[in-house]
Amino acid sequence: MTHLSGHSKLDVKIVALGIILSCGVVYAIYSTVRHFYVLNQVNEAKEMMSDIQSLLVWSMHQHHDDVMQACHFKNIQQIAQSVEFQNMNRILKLQDQIHQQSQFVEQIKVNATPDLHGCITTAYFRKEPFVSELIAGKYISYHYDFKTETIKCVTNIHKRALVKACTRL
Secondary structure (H helix, E strand, O other): OEOOOOOEOOOHHHHHHHHHHHHHHHHHHHHHHHHHHHHHHHHHHHHHHHHHHHHHHHHHHHOOOOHHHHOOHHHHHHHHHOHHHHHHHHHHOOOOOOOOOOOOEEEEEEEEOOOOOEEEEEEEEOOOOOOOOOOOOOEEEEEEEOOOOEEEEEEOOOOHHHHHHHHOO
16 A cells, blocks of 8 residues: 555554564574473483483492392492492493482482382472473482383473483483
């Protein structure tokens, strides 16, 4: 449309569509950044538990299948300092410094399973403002069964996109 002055008038529908599309793009970018921020927090916990898992096998070997001793966190820490592990670790390059806490993880617990066939490693996320509300106060738990050589993941995190890899180690 053209007014008598010769200037074109903006079509309100095109402007509204442009604003809606811009908002959609901004929200998509925000959602993607937020997803990867939360995924980074979940991955931190999974890496910590993976380090412990590497040492659980050594712990079971050292404690001659005594699951109660093998799954005790202090014993697992001592395995990392053992000469045998350090010698083998020159080749394997496993993480030998395991931690029970981190920026996003309040605590990691390691316990024997009730049937004494394996260990349960559970990471509890902090309830802090800098931890995503999707995982704050929640947990991820891996059940390692040494008898059947299986790993099962249990979590109370509801957003599937964050924990779908939970069962794929």
